Amino acid sequence: LITSAFHMKRAIACFEKQGVRVKPYPVDYYSDDDPVSWSYYVVPSLRTAIDWQIPIKEKVGWIVYKLKGYL
Structure with a gap:
């Protein structure tokens, strides 16, 4: 996968x-050198909001998939 x-x-x-058993191959890592x-993660700013967007969308996706019975 x-x-x-x-x-x-x-x-x-x-x-x-x-x-179905899968062998995971994760790609597209997000990292910053x-x-x-x-404070970067808790002080409101546009950059912080953008960086939190992906994990929040993934958590919401998990909840929706669970409610719809996909998980």
Whole structure:
């Protein structure tokens, strides 16, 4: 299974729900070489909102998939 590292947990769960075992190959990692302080993640800014968008969408996706019975 090749998909974004952010989506991998949900994608594996979907396949396993159908009884299909997969070998995961996560791609599209998001990382930054610049060290940031803890305040970067909690002080409101446009950049912080953009960086939180993917994990929040993935969590919402997990909840929706669970409610729809995909997981």
